Amino acid sequence: MVEQIKNQIKEIIENKYEITNLVVEDGKIDNVDISVPLFAISKNLRKNPKLIFDEISPLLELEEIKEVVFLNGFLNINLNREAISKNVIKKVLEEKTSFGNSNYNKDEVVVIDYSSPNIAKSFGLGHIRSTMIGNAIKNLYVKTGAKVIGINHLGDWGTQFGKMIVAYKKWGKKEEVEKNPIAELQKLYVRFHDEAKDNENLEQEGRDAFRKLELNDPEMVELWTWFREESLKEFMEIYDTLKVSFDSYAGEAFYNDKMDDVVLELENKNLLKVDDGATIVDLAEFNLPPALIKRSDGATLYMTRDLAALFYRLKTYKFTKAIYVVGNEQKLHFEQLKSITKLMGYNLDIEHVGFGLLMVDGKKMSTRGGKFKRLEDIITQIVSDANVAITEKNPNLKNKEEVSKAVGIGAIIFNDLKNERNLNVDFNLENMLKFEGQTGPYIQYSSVRITSILKDQKIDLDKIDYSYFNQDHYYNAVKTIANFPKIVERATESRNPSVIAKYLLDLASQFNHFYGKQKIVVEDIRHLNTNLSLISSIRDILDEGMRILGITSLKEM
Numbered sequence: 014m015v016e017q018i019k020n021q022i023k024e025i026i027e028n029k030y031e032i033t034n035l036v037v038e039d040g041k042i043d044n045v046d047i048s049v050p051l052f053a054i055s056k057n058l059r060k061n062p063k064l065i066f067d068e069i070s071p072l073l074e075l076e077e078i079k080e081v082v083f084l085n086g087f088l089n090i091n092l093n094r095e096a097i098s099k100n101v102i103k104k105v106l107e108e109k110t111s112f113g114n115s116n117y118n119k120d121e122v123v124v125i126d127y128s129s130p131n132i133a134k135s136f137g138l139g140h141i142r143s144t145m146i147g148n149a150i151k152n153l154y155v156k157t158g159a160k161v162i163g164i165n166h167l168g169d170w171g172t173q174f175g176k177m178i179v180a181y182k183k184w185g186k187k188e189e190v191e192k193n194p195i196a197e198l199q200k201l202y203v204r205f206h207d208e209a210k211d212n213e214n215l216e217q218e219g220r221d222a223f224r225k226l227e228l229n230d231p232e233m234v235e236l237w238t239w240f241r242e243e244s245l246k247e248f249m250e251i252y253d254t255l256k257v258s259f260d261s262y263a264g265e266a267f268y269n270d271k272m273d274d275v276v277l278e279l280e281n282k283n284l285l286k287v288d289d290g291a292t293i294v295d296l297a298e299f300n301l302p303p304a305l306i307k308r309s310d311g312a313t314l315y316m317t318r319d320l321a322a323l324f325y326r327l328k329t330y331k332f333t334k335a336i337y338v339v340g341n342e343q344k345l346h347f348e349q350l351k352s353i354t355k356l357m358g359y360n361l362d363i364e365h366v367g368f369g370l371l372m373v374d375g376k377k378m379s380t381r382g383g384k385f386k387r388l389e390d391i392i393t394q395i396v397s398d399a400n401v402a403i404t405e406k407n408p409n410l411k412n413k414e415e416v417s418k419a420v421g422i423g424a425i426i427f428n429d430l431k432n433e434r435n436l437n438v439d440f441n442l443e444n445m446l447k448f449e450g451q452t453g454p455y456i457q458y459s460s461v462r463i464t465s466i467l468k469d470q471k472i473d474l475d476k477i478d479y480s481y482f483n484q485d486h487y488y489n490a491v492k493t494i495a496n497f498p499k500i501v502e503r504a505t506e507s508r509n510p511s512v513i514a515k516y517l518l519d520l521a522s523q524f525n526h527f528y529g530k531q532k533i534v535v536e537d538i539r540h541l542n543t544n545l546s547l548i549s550s551i552r553d554i555l556d557e558g559m560r561i562l563g564i565t566s567l568k569e570m
């Protein structure tokens with residue numbers, strides 16, 4: 014395949030002249046597939062580039078290379094398109110959706126912390142982004158051979174639970190919470206803060222209640238357990254809809270009895286200081302503000318639990334890499350976490366994978382003030398919009414409900430993942446649902462179109478005529494197909510699902526271009542099989558790309 018041949022050429026020339034870092038690039042003019050600038054070598058050896066060309070060209074007599082030409086100081090290579098296409102197409106037809114699987118990360122054990130919403134609060138918009146980005150990164154690591162453990166570090170511990178308990182005991186009703194757990198608990202929490210403005214004692218009551226909870230007071234524990242279970246039920250529905258799952262739901266509370274060890278270790282390593290009653294780790298040498306480990310009343314904090322979680326994960330999973338998919342507003346927190354482990358003498362590969370905000374009309378989208386109060390409302394809306402669009406396109410479609418759901422949710426996911434993750438996401442339901450555009454439905458639709466052409470056809474591998482691949486519109490598609498494994502690798506390395514999303518847009522438009530130019534179901538049996546083999550390869554990669562991103566591929570829409 015093209016990448017392999019490029020590497021092979023690079024190696025041949027580098028060995029010949031005992032050099033490194035040779036540039037081997039894609040050709041930019043007609044009939045040139047690969048180009049090697051010879052200036053650098055020529056300068057180094059003080060030798061005319063043409064002489065160098067004459068030395069190298071006999072070494073490049075490979076099956077995949079048709080012709081080697083010297084032009085303006087470049088060694089230009091014209092590939093044997095037939096041989097290449099044969100390799101590529103055969104491989105994809107054989108491997109189908111496992112095309113692009115590799116051992117690239119086979120030695121990695123990756124723990125990936127994503128989604129991680131806060132119990133008793135509605136599923137925040139940042140958590141949707143974290144869920145989808147994390148899920149895609151997880152799939153990428155699995156595809157490249159790593160062992161991956163997906164962890165939902167539920168926010169189920171902290172002072173806010175003390176406040177919630179106080180609020181519930183003062184104003185809450187059991188039936189109301191049972192009916193609508195998250196909304197009701199959130200209401201109580203908001204009321205707590207409103208009333209706290211006029212009642213100084215309330216905050217202290219909240220802290221005391223949390224302290225009691227940390228000391229295992231049975232009444233507090235019972236209420237907390239109940240809040241947690243009820244909220245988790247709601248979250249699980251969201252995960253079901255988005256089709257994501259986790260290997261562990263060990264949230265912050267899980268580390269309740271595991272923090273002493275870390276705190277002791279910090280103390281033994283002389284890293285703790287008392288500042289105004291609170292226990293801190295000084296991080297001045299990293300130019301970071303101190304990290305709070307214990308409050309003056311002895312209560313532990315978010316950081317304490319993250320430290321305990323990190324060492325628990327190290328012990329339990331023996332990870333080589335710990336990834337945290339959390340919004341950019343927590344950048345500092347993870348810098349602090351990493352710095353503390355350095356001070357402790359560990360050398361751990363800890364990476365914060367951040368992301369930008371969801372924006373509506375240029376403004377930060379909020380579940381508080383905005384049009385949509387809850388993620389469920391957004392999903393209901395887009396699924397019903399998708400239903401309208403699909404009914405218009407294909408009134409007789411059988412499983413319309415199911416398809417609308419896949420299209421609506423696919424649209425949200427693709428919109429979220431199509432741009433570099435640090436950029437803000439423009440959240441516009443109408444745009445993300447356009448069938449012709451940079452959208453999820455466009456990718457789904459391209460795959461469905463291919464499936465409908467392939468219906469009732471059977472590809473006969475022995476009747477493919479690879480000479481058709483000499484034509485540009487065939488060969489360009491093959492080049493894009495051949496790139497997929499590289500794209501998977503690049504997306505994984507940059508933890509950027511957008512690399513896959515952009516590639517899918519490219520591949521889908523390659524197909525649509527091909528389809529516009531070339532009649533696919535033709536009389537000639539060899540030509541027909543050639544065409545079918547090409548589009549079927551494209552379809553499998555589109556489907557696999559969607560799977561990586563968490564988008565459902567469809568048979569009909």
Ligand code: ARG
Binds near residue numbers: 168319339
């Ligand atoms: N629950 C936190 C929040 O919503 C995110 C947790 C991220 N993971 C972690 N290990 N700190 O802000």
